[in-house]
Amino acid sequence: MSARRVVLIGYGAIAGDIAEALRVAREPGYALAVLLRPGSSSAGRVPKDMPILDGSDAVAAFAPDLVIEAAGHGAVRESVPACLALGLPVLISSIGALHDDALYADLVAAARRGGGRLLLASGALGGLDYVRAVCHAKQLELRYESRKPPAAWAAELRALGHDPAALAVPVTLFSGTAREAAARYPQNLNVAAALALAGPGFEATGVDVVCDPAASGNTHVVRASSEFGTMSLEIANQPSPTNPKSSWIVAQALLAAVDQHFCPVVMM
Numbered sequence: 001m002s003a004r005r006v007v008l009i010g011y012g013a014i015a016g017d018i019a020e021a022l023r024v025a026r027e028p029g030y031a032l033a034v035l036l037r038p039g040s041s042s043a044g045r046v047p048k049d050m051p052i053l054d055g056s057d058a059v060a061a062f063a064p065d066l067v068i069e070a071a072g073h074g075a076v077r078e079s080v081p082a083c084l085a086l087g088l089p090v091l092i093s094s095i096g097a098l099h100d101d102a103l104y105a106d107l108v109a110a111a112r113r114g115g116g117r118l119l120l121a122s123g124a125l126g127g128l129d130y131v132r133a134v135c136h137a138k139q140l141e142l143r144y145e146s147r148k149p150p151a152a153w154a155a156e157l158r159a160l161g162h163d164p165a166a167l168a169v170p171v172t173l174f175s176g177t178a179r180e181a182a183a184r185y186p187q188n189l190n191v192a193a194a195l196a197l198a199g200p201g202f203e204a205t206g207v208d209v210v211c212d213p214a215a216s217g218n219t220h221v222v223r224a225s226s227e228f229g230t231m232s233l234e235i236a237n238q239p240s241p242t243n244p245k246s247s248w249i250v251a252q253a254l255l256a257a258v259d260q261h262f263c264p265v266v267m268m
């Protein structure tokens with residue numbers, strides 16, 4: 001069997017961890033390339049033996065078996081439609097970009113046209129299987145809370161007049177719908193979008209965003225109730241050592257999705 005060919009979009013905290021793991025994977029192994037935007041400051045971090053691609057023609061020439069986006073909402077808008085139109089499966093982490101209905105429709109249309117497939121990662125969250133199972137419940141109520149330490153919200157806290165290093169009590173940054181949360185916080189609320197898409201949609205998924213100096217990591221709480229029962233889930237993730245906004249586990253979740261993608265046995 002020949003090596004599996006994977007294109008990573010972006011080369012930051014998450015993509016770097018993925019590349020590190022795939023580069024040492026056992027037979028048949030992985031051949032990796034990285035798609036970056038022109039003039040990207042990340043180019044210097046990409047290992048010398050990994051080609052840097054500059055657009056969809058270069059992606060097509062590399063002929064990947066899978067594309068993985070770990071770059072942000074902009075990359076979903078700029079690069080993912082062309083990959084789908086090329087007929088490629090594209091695993092995205094920046095699911096919050098799909099709060100934009102027009103972009104979502106464009107991605108679906110590109111996938112249908114080209115034969116590609118948009119794969120949504122569970123990322124920092126769990127329990128999406130349960131939420132998918134209850135998504136048609138008549139009495140479904142779904143609420144998500146993100147609670148992260150000040151390091152994850154430094155710029156936002158400063159904009160509100162708080163000193164992140166001196167925050168003594170929790171600050172609720174937002175309460176509202178998953179659509180608004182995903183739009184307002186592109187780097188921190190992708191999991192809210194994943195939950196909304198697994199469940200009752202962007203308007204019917206409630207979200208609270210709290211910055212808490214006592215938070216035990218990047219914590220995520222999901223509560224669902226319906227005629228089928230209740231679910232309560234709490235995850236306390238270690239922040240990524242290189243980006244405190246992102247949980248360290250996200251790359252592992254994407255790697256698990258890569259395994260599923262190439263495995264003849266799939267857990268649904």
Ligand SMILES: NC(=O)C1=CN([C@@H]2O[C@H](COP(=O)(O)OP(=O)(O)OC[C@H]3O[C@@H](n4cnc5c(N)ncnc54)[C@H](OP(=O)(O)O)[C@@H]3O)[C@@H](O)[C@H]2O)C=CC1
Pocket residue numbers: 009010011012013014015035036037039040041042043070071072073074075076078079093094095121122123124125186187188190191194240242243245246247250
């Ligand atoms: N679903 C989930 O659970 C989670 C999803 N995420 C998503 O993953 C993204 C990446 O997270 P993380 O690795 O921590 O972020 P980093 O900031 O560490 O890295 C982002 C990388 O993406 C590149 N990039 C940014 N914009 C583009 C673009 N338009 N096209 C190509 N490359 C681009 C950056 O390069 P440059 O040097 O050019 O800026 C950089 O290499 C987040 O922005 C978020 O959307 C994050 C955490 C959890």
Ligand SMILES: O=C([O-])CC(=O)C(=O)O
Pocket residue numbers: 124186187188189190191192218237245246247248250
């Ligand atoms: O990594 C996390 O804890 C969640 C996150 O940033 C996101 O959903 O975008």
